[in-house]
Amino acid sequence: MSGEAAFVAALQALSLHPAARGLADDCAVLELGGKTLILTHDMMVEGVHWLVGQDLADVAWKLVATNLSDLASKGAEPLGVLLGYTLGTDDTRFIEGLAEALNHFNVPLLGGDTVRSPGTQTLGLTALGCATHRPIPSRSGARPGDTVWITGPVGAAMLGFEALSAGATAHTQAYCRPVPRLVEGRALAPLVTAMMDISDGLLLDTRRLAEASAATIALDPNAIPLPPSLPPSRARDAITWGDDYELLFTLPPGTQPVCPASQIGTVLIRGDHPLLLGNAPPEGRLGYEHS
Amino acid sequence: MSGEAAFVAALQALSLHPAARGLADDCAVLELGGKTLILTHDMMVEGVHWLVGQDLADVAWKLVATNLSDLASKGAEPLGVLLGYTLGTDDTRFIEGLAEALNHFNVPLLGGDTVRSPGTQTLGLTALGCATHRPIPSRSGARPGDTVWITGPVGAAMLGFEALSAGATAHTQAYCRPVPRLVEGRALAPLVTAMMDISDGLLLDTRRLAEASAATIALDPNAIPLPPSLPPSRARDAITWGDDYELLFTLPPGTQPVCPASQIGTVLIRGDHPLLLGNAPPEGRLGYEHS
Secondary structure (H helix, E strand, O other): OOOHHHHHHHHHHHOOOOOOOHHHHOOEEEEEOOEEEEEEEEEEEEOOOEOOOOOHHHHHHHHHHHHHHHHHOOOEEEEEEEEEEEOOOOHHHHHHHHHHHHHHHOOOEEEEEEEOOOOOOEEEEEEEEEEOOOOOOOOOOOOOOOEEEEOOOOOHHHHHHHHHHOOOOOOOHHHHOOOOOHHHHHHHOOOOOEEEEOOOOHHHHHHHHHHHOOEEEEEOOOOOOOOOOOOHHHHHHHOOOOOOOOEEEEEOOOOOOOOOOEEEEEEEEOOOOOEEEOOEOOOOOOOOOOO | OOHHHHHHHHHHHHOOOOOOOHHHHOOEEEEEOOEEEEEEEEEEEEOOOEOOOOOHHHHHHHHHHHHHHHHHOOOEEEEEEEEEEEOOOOHHHHHHHHHHHHHHHOOOEEEEEEEOOOOOOEEEEEEEEEEOOOOOOOOOOOOOOOEEEEOOOOOHHHHHHHHHHOOOOOOOHHHHOOOOOHHHHHHHOOOOOEEEEOOOOHHHHHHHHHHHOOEEEEEOOOOOOOOOOOOHHHHHHHHHOOOOOOEEEEEOOOOOOOOOOEEEEEEEEOOOOOEEEOOEOOOOOOOOOOO
């Protein structure tokens, strides 16, 4: 373990507060005045999280959408966001995209900070939400016998990224303007045993959910929904690519989801491997690792 | 108006939510479950907000302290912080300083995000607090006849910065490890008509308070507390330098502060100028302007 993983582990050692779950589980949970506050902070860096030259309106949208996706995975109702913004060369487009996203998701901008920097443009967003159901869905509640579901296909963001990288403007929507599953998250929260959003790749995030739940998850490769335009040869790429922001969740036996979703696997007693694809543990890269 | 000011104005135009006061007044105020949540987000950039080569432990301390100072100015009790961290070359020292600050102020790290960046190290911190008194102190409540106070001297951070820039290790504490006036802020909140922390220079921040209150403030230059080590010739520099994080506040006539503080002026009916130093409006630079 080195670099970012070591840093996060050291940060986690600081987080002794019982409310502090944010560094392990994407969101922090804080009880306040009878309400349960859900908090998340995500950063984006030029050239790392978006392409140099990409439309800053799309970057603003994605900054909002990825943070709201974390709230969606907790079944939370967004209360507002705070923006940390490094001034750049296309601030006007950023503001336009930010306004579009905030209006679309009906979320107020509560405050923030802007700075000048001689270097790479770096953005941060803090999103606050209020839990609509307790217990708050987490990654750790899946039990053997549960079914595993996903709210939509994976791979569309990958195709969008590839189109954008090739200079296309069509078919880039899934990558540039992801839509967090806020309505689905709130509807599912009372039913699920575990839930998370898929940001780093279906295989990797499923393994994380299985490990957090001390279980094994067996995925049926033929049941995973893929975009109609995906060439069959790209199926493996699609399930290890991130940025789709669908919800991955588990349901008790016999429970059906209350929104469109595909059953993609089952939860088993923990075996030798936390993740099976078909009948074998998948080999190679599972997704985007923060190494 | 251009650059950062224009960007902030455009952001403010997005902040139509009645709870959104953050971009105009440093902190956002959000009512939730009978509690009043105070939120602030401040960023720091290498080479802009700290010296290249400066001890990252001090940078971490200051990142925490400056955000908590915003909470102090609202009389808020800190609930926790979320960190946005760009990995750099001295992450271990950062963690050490972060732990020192969080332990010192008894504030939990709730969550956050870490990223890799090819460029300048950029940090963000979101601090959450709970108001201890309502109405929340703001910049806009000063009334003619009120007295104007400050919790401590200005200029020590400037001397510390100059010592540090010259390669000294002694006498740098005020710049490197500012202490937010949390206890004082909570004690003063029920008494003040207006309050803010001084981050950008006493003259500039006093003018902001006067303008927000639609009043004129007359400061007595001989009453402003300065560090004993400050050469008399540097008095003007001291009152236009920032980073001291003392609290500036106004009290109704006849009210005395409940913590050590110096009376430095009086609030007048708004005249031709929002700020008088002695009997005349100060000329030249008043502080650090986010131009």
